[in-house]
Amino acid sequence: MAPDRIQLIGHSMGGRVAPRIATADPSIAGLVLLAADTQPMHVAAVRVARYLAELACGPSAEEAVSALVQQAA
Incomplete structure (x- = not known):
């Protein structure tokens, strides 16, 4: 498994925090946000x-x- 090919999927509140997780972990190559909340x-x-x-x-x-x-x- 190539660590630069990790894709993170987040749904709802998980989609809200997925960008923060990706920022903290450089091995995450991409994000898929499903019904991500855009409100604070x-x-x-x-x-x-x-x-x-x-x-x-x-x-x-x-x-x-x-x-x-x-x-x-």
Whole structure:
């Protein structure tokens, strides 16, 4: 196996961090990003939490989203 032929595939949040991994490891020759998130990590986390809270309606879901929004700020 030739180390200069390593291709890194990242999906969703994995696609978001794949460029950082490739920067840290010079043996990675290329990237494939699938549904990579382009928002900053803290913004994407809030978006996903809000979506999940809609699926699991209730006060505990809303409290969790509020706590995450405060942490992201």
